[in-house]
Amino acid sequence: xxxxxxxxxxxxxxxxxxxxxxxxxxxxxxxxxxxxxxxxxxxxxxxxxxxxxxxxxxxxxxxxxxxxxxxxxxxxxxxxxxxxxxxxxxxxxxxxxxxxxxxxxxxxxxxxxxxxxxxxxxxxxxxxxxxxxxxxxx
Numbered sequence: 001x002x003x004x005x006x007x008x009x010x011x012x013x014x015x016x017x018x019x020x021x022x023x024x025x026x027x028x029x030x031x032x033x034x035x036x037x038x039x040x041x042x043x044x045x046x047x048x049x050x051x052x053x054x055x056x057x058x059x060x061x062x063x064x065x066x067x068x069x070x071x072x073x074x075x076x077x078x079x080x081x082x083x084x085x086x087x088x089x090x091x092x093x094x095x096x097x098x099x100x101x102x103x104x105x106x107x108x109x110x111x112x113x114x115x116x117x118x119x120x121x122x123x124x125x126x127x128x129x130x131x132x133x134x135x136x137x138x
Contacts (some may be wrong), residue, residue, distance in 0.1 A: 015095075018081075019081070019095045020091070022081045022082055023034075023085045023091045024083060024120065025082060027086055031079055031082045031083065031086075032079065034082070035075065035078050035079065035082075038078065049052055058120070080098075081094075081102075084098070093136055093137060094112075096136060097133060097137060100129045100130075100132065100133050101133070103129065104124075104126045104129055104130065107122060107126055
């Protein structure tokens with residue numbers, strides 16, 4: 001049970017800090033300059049964790065094309081949130097809207113790219129999410 005629960009808790013806690021910190025970036029700070037500082041801090045932490053977790057960092061075993069694309073996706077994600085909050089979205093509604101939309105899109109990505117089964121209940125859940133999005137943002 002804990003093996004399934006701790007990653008979810010890590011995501012929830014980290015996402016809370018992520019949104020609060022992103023919302024707290026001063027509007028006059030350069031968005032991409034801020035991301036450089038963020039990634040330097042993240043790289044140092046990841047390097048330390050690589051040594052703690054696996055006893056060292058082996059670049060030859062870690063370099064792959066998804067990691068490079070993930071870097072591009074993370075920059076887009078981070079910049080998107082910075083500009084989302086700068087555009088005036090509330091922290092509660094902006095993140096919720098983005099995550100609900102993401103969940104609905106990933107339902108279809110899972111189905112079409114990975115062959116995951118989609119049930120009627122999941123389709124109804126996606127429709128309920130979209131109705132909820134309308135209610136939250138209307």
